[in-house]
Amino acid sequence: MTATDTGGLQNTSPPNQKSVPIVSMRNIQKSFGSVHALRGASVDVYSGEIVALVGDNGAGKSTLVKVMAGVHAADSGDFEIDGKPANIRTPADATAHGIATVYQDLALCNNLDAVQNLFLGRELTGSGFFGRRIRRAECEVRAREVMTRMRLGNLSLTRPVGAMSGGQRQNIAIARSILWTPKVVILDEPTAALSHSAAQRVADLIRGLADDGLGIVIVSHDIHHFVVNATDRIEVMRLGANAASFRSKDVTGEMVVNAMVGGNEGVNLAG
Ligand SMILES: Nc1ncnc2c1ncn2[C@@H]1O[C@H](COP(=O)(O)OP(=O)(O)OP(=O)(O)O)[C@@H](O)[C@H]1O
Ligand SMILES: [Mg+2]
Known part of the structure; x- marks a missing residue:
C-alpha cells in the first residue's frame, strides 16, 4: 500500500485529544562519535494516547526515548513540553517535567x-x-x-x-x-520477555494509565500482537529518522513491517 492508495499524506494530530502535545520532539539529531544515531527524528506524545515506536535494530528508537528521558542530550532539534520550549539535558530534568521511564532491564x-x-x-x-x-x-x-x-x-x-x-x-x-x-511514561520493550497473557496484562495496564490522561511511549518489536492491538499510533523509524506514521486501528502488522524494512516511503496514515 502506498500513500496514494490511502488518500495522501495527512497531518499527525490525533482527533479527540488536546491539540498541544505533552511532549513534542522535532528534528532531533544525535551522534555518538561517528555514529549518526538520530537524523532529524520527531515524535509527539498526547495525553491519553499510547504511541508505539518501532523499527529495525539500530533504527534509533532507544536513542530517541533516551533523549526524551534526558539520558542523552540531543545535539540539536526542538523539544517542547506542553507547547513550551524545554531544556532537557539530564534524567532529573525529564523527571521534573513529568517524564518517567521504565528501562528494559527494569x-x-x-x-x-x-x-x-x-x-x-x-x-x-x-x-x-x-x-x-x-x-x-x-x-x-x-x-x-x-x-x-x-x-x-x-x-x-x-x-x-x-x-x-x-x-x-x-x-x-x-x-x-x-x-x-508523571505526565508521560516511556517503556522500552515492556513485553519482550513476557508470555502472551502477561503482555496482555501490560496492555491493559497501560490502557488504564492512558485513560487516566497519561501519554505513553512504547518501544516494541512485537508488531503483530502488541503494537497493532494495544497502541493508538505507530511511528516507524528507519536509519535514525521517521519513515512512516500510522493509526494502529487502521493497519496490519504486515503494513508496519513493510514500512520498517523500506517500503511505503513517507507514509502517514496517522491523521
Ligand atoms: N551509547 C552509545 N554509544 C555509541 N553508539 C550508540 C550508543 N547508543 C546507541 N548507539 C548507536 O546508535 C544507533 C541507534 O541505536 P538505538 O539503540 O537507538 O537503536 P534501537 O532502534 O533502539 O535498536 P534495537 O531495536 O536494537 O534496540 C545504533 O547504530 C547504535 O549502535
Ligand atoms: Mg533499543
Missing part, C-alpha cells in the same frame, strides 16, 4: 520487596544513613495507593521481587514509574 533489586523497589533511591526518609530511616509505613500506604490505581491490589508488597514472575516484576517497574504522577 532496574529492580531482586532482594528487596515491592515497597522498597518502588521507593528505591528516593525514599521518604528522615535524617540518617541511606535507607536506614525509611518511613516504611508511609511508603506502604503510597505503594498500596499506586497498586490499587493500577488494579494490582493483590500483588504482594512484602515478597522479594526476585521471587516474582516477569510479568509481576514488569508491573512493579511500571508502578514505580507512576509513583510521582
Whole structure:
C-alpha cells in the first residue's frame, strides 16, 4: 500500500485529544562519535494516547526515548513540553517535567520487596544513613495507593521481587514509574520477555494509565500482537529518522513491517 492508495499524506494530530502535545520532539539529531544515531527524528506524545515506536535494530528508537528521558542530550532539534520550549539535558530534568521511564532491564533489586523497589533511591526518609530511616509505613500506604490505581491490589508488597514472575516484576517497574504522577511514561520493550497473557496484562495496564490522561511511549518489536492491538499510533523509524506514521486501528502488522524494512516511503496514515 502506498500513500496514494490511502488518500495522501495527512497531518499527525490525533482527533479527540488536546491539540498541544505533552511532549513534542522535532528534528532531533544525535551522534555518538561517528555514529549518526538520530537524523532529524520527531515524535509527539498526547495525553491519553499510547504511541508505539518501532523499527529495525539500530533504527534509533532507544536513542530517541533516551533523549526524551534526558539520558542523552540531543545535539540539536526542538523539544517542547506542553507547547513550551524545554531544556532537557539530564534524567532529573525529564523527571521534573513529568517524564518517567521504565528501562528494559527494569532496574529492580531482586532482594528487596515491592515497597522498597518502588521507593528505591528516593525514599521518604528522615535524617540518617541511606535507607536506614525509611518511613516504611508511609511508603506502604503510597505503594498500596499506586497498586490499587493500577488494579494490582493483590500483588504482594512484602515478597522479594526476585521471587516474582516477569510479568509481576514488569508491573512493579511500571508502578514505580507512576509513583510521582508523571505526565508521560516511556517503556522500552515492556513485553519482550513476557508470555502472551502477561503482555496482555501490560496492555491493559497501560490502557488504564492512558485513560487516566497519561501519554505513553512504547518501544516494541512485537508488531503483530502488541503494537497493532494495544497502541493508538505507530511511528516507524528507519536509519535514525521517521519513515512512516500510522493509526494502529487502521493497519496490519504486515503494513508496519513493510514500512520498517523500506517500503511505503513517507507514509502517514496517522491523521
Ligand atoms: N551509547 C552509545 N554509544 C555509541 N553508539 C550508540 C550508543 N547508543 C546507541 N548507539 C548507536 O546508535 C544507533 C541507534 O541505536 P538505538 O539503540 O537507538 O537503536 P534501537 O532502534 O533502539 O535498536 P534495537 O531495536 O536494537 O534496540 C545504533 O547504530 C547504535 O549502535
Ligand atoms: Mg533499543
